[in-house]
Amino acid sequence: MTKRIRTGTTLKDMTRRDFLVSSAMTAGLFVAARKLFPSGAYAATATPEVTGAKLGFIALTDAAPLMIAKEKGLFAKFGMPDVEVLK
Numbered sequence: 001m002t003k004r005i006r007t008g009t010t011l012k013d014m015t016r017r018d019f020l021v022s023s024a025m026t027a028g029l030f031v032a033a034r035k036l037f038p039s040g041a042y043a044a045t046a047t048p049e050v051t052g053a054k055l056g057f058i059a060l061t062d063a064a065p066l067m068i069a070k071e072k073g074l075f076a077k078f079g080m081p082d083v084e085v086l087k
Contacts (some may be wrong), residue, residue: 052082059087 056065066085068076075083 051080052084053080054084054086056086 017084058067070083070085075081
C-alpha cells in the first residue's frame with residue numbers, strides 16, 4: 001500500500017518524501033499552465049499605434065519640458081508628428 005500525501009498538516013509532520021512529491025507536483029502544474037497559457041515577448045511594431053495627442057498643461061515652470069520638446073521636434077522625431085500642446 002502506498003502512502004498518500006497528507007493535506008492540512010504542519011511542517012513537522014511532513015516528511016522529506018512528501019515535500020519532494022508535492023514540490024514536483026507543483027512544478028508540473030506550473031509547466032502545464034505555461035503550456036496552456038503561453039505568454040511571451042511579441043515584436044512591437046516599428047511605429048506607434050497613435051500618431052497624435054493633445055497634451056494639456058497648466059502654465060507653470062514644470063510644463064517647460066513639454067514646450068521645449070514640441071519646439072525641438074522631439075515628438076515628430078519619435079513618430080508622433082500630430083502632437084498639440086494646449087493650455
